[in-house]
Every structure is written in structure tokens, then in C-alpha cells.
Amino acid sequence: MHQLPLGVRLADRAVFESFLPAGNAEALAHARRIAAGEAGLTWLCGPPSAGKTHLLQAICAAAGRSMRAGFVPFGDLAALGVGVLEGLPQLNCLCIDDLEAVVGRSDWERALFSVLREAGEGGAAVVMAARSPPALLKWALADLGSRCAAGAILQLRVLDESEQQQALQLRARLRGLELPAETSRWLQRRFPRDMRRLYGLLDALDEAALAAQRRLTVPFIREVLVRERQS
Numbered sequence: 001m002h003q004l005p006l007g008v009r010l011a012d013r014a015v016f017e018s019f020l021p022a023g024n025a026e027a028l029a030h031a032r033r034i035a036a037g038e039a040g041l042t043w044l045c046g047p048p049s050a051g052k053t054h055l056l057q058a059i060c061a062a063a064g065r066s067m068r069a070g071f072v073p074f075g076d077l078a079a080l081g082v083g084v085l086e087g088l089p090q091l092n093c094l095c096i097d098d099l100e101a102v103v104g105r106s107d108w109e110r111a112l113f114s115v116l117r118e119a120g121e122g123g124a125a126v127v128m129a130a131r132s133p134p135a136l137l138k139w140a141l142a143d144l145g146s147r148c149a150a151g152a153i154l155q156l157r158v159l160d161e162s163e164q165q166q167a168l169q170l171r172a173r174l175r176g177l178e179l180p181a182e183t184s185r186w187l188q189r190r191f192p193r194d195m196r197r198l199y200g201l202l203d204a205l206d207e208a209a210l211a212a213q214r215r216l217t218v219p220f221i222r223e224v225l226v227r228e229r230q231s
Contacts, residue, residue: 013199014057018174020159020167024051027154031055034093034125035062041116041151044129049195050156052129056095059127067092074101082111089118092125099130099137109141116147126151164193168202172216177206179216186218 016035021028027044034042035058044052056071063069068091075098077084088094094115102108119126130137133153139145159167165184172179179202191201208224209216 013171013174013203014054015061016058018171019051019054019058020163020170022159022163022166023157024055027055027156030152030154031059031127032062034127035059037063037067037125039123039125041120041148042125042127043134043148043151043153044127044156045131045133045153046156047131047158050158051195052156053097055156056097056127056129060093060095063093063125069093069095071095071097073097074099078102078108082108085111085115088115089122089124091119094119094124094126096126096128099128100132103130103137104140106140109139109144113141113144113147116144159195161188161193164188164195164198167195168198171199171202172206175206177209177216183216183218183221186221 016028016032019028030042044055046052053073060069060071070088070091070093072084072088072095074096078098078101102112116126128148133155134145134148137145165181165188168184168187169179169181187198187201191197205216205221205224208214209220212220214220
């Protein structure tokens, strides 16, 4: 896959196969079309842990098999300055996360407007993500807000309790890991119901289970958590 020279890497497990559609099936279908070569501007919005970053990275990973694709998280890179945007219009598929980090900053908005104009002229796909739709953001450059609002706008919703369990079990199966339903329910009851946190916890527990050659049972997880608190 073509990677940007920014030190930004995609999460290995952020792929379409590990994204549970649930109430976001329309957004997933749209994302797959983008990865297959559909051009244009798309805006993903939704609360934290709705799956925006996952879907952006999945698009980038799939598109990168056949074209130049890049993932740019403004939340991590905004401090580096507008220079990080150099070369982005040359990509065929550009996925930009955390727009809130730069909205309202005129230098960033002017540079981003130029990127979007060049990308559009080149027939590229641009996917942007933020918590809110374009119309609710306080733009410094009205033309940029208008351009973003003219694209396809997809609202993602957070998974409910039952869907979170399905998502955890899907993630586990893709890793070749058995996650009993009682174990996923136990994790939900004792940890914040935030999919990013739950996925991170599952990844850590998987590594511990592999090292100990144990199944992910509730007693084993308790042992791991006790050891972490004592270390």
C-alpha cells in the first residue's frame, strides 16, 4: 500500500471486514465504493467511538491496493503546520480525520481549500471526518465550508450494547480468538462502553492469552487485571 511520508501508519485491524455495519450499513457501502474508485467528496460525522477513524483507515487500506491513498489525522499532525498538506492533491484517495483540529484557523483552511480544489480537478476521492456536519462548524473561510457541505454527508451512530458485543466478537473471530458472550458482557459492565477502549483492551488481553496459552475467560481476565494493578 502507498503510504504518506508523514510517519502515519494504519491500524492493522482497521479494515472493512472488522467494521460491524449495524445502523451504519449505508456509510459502509458508500465507503466500499470509494475504495473501489468512486471519486468525489464525502463527509463522515458522528460522536466519538462511532467508527469514523476505523472507516477512514479501512477506505485507505482497501484503496491503497490499487491506487495512491493516504490517511491524515489532523488531531495528531496539526501541530506540524500546513506543510503536512504538501503533496496530498497527488493522491487518488485522501482520507482526513479530526477536522475540528484546524477548522477556524484561516491558514489551515486556505491550504485545505487548495488541496480540495486540486484533488477535485484531478478526479480524486476525498473523505473527511469530524464530530459535526459542515453546516455546524465555525469556518474561517466560508467557501471551504460550502465546498464540504456540497459533498455526500454520512452520519454515523454509536453501537448499542448488543451491537458492541457483536463488534467485539467479530474483532475476536478475525484474530482467531474465542470470546465467549459472557466474557464480552463482563467487559462491558466493568469498563467504559467506548469501542476504542474496548478494542484496545481486547488487543491487550489477546496478547496476554497468547503468552499464557489461555482462553479469554472471565477468571483469566481478572488475573491479568490484578497483575497489571500490582505491577
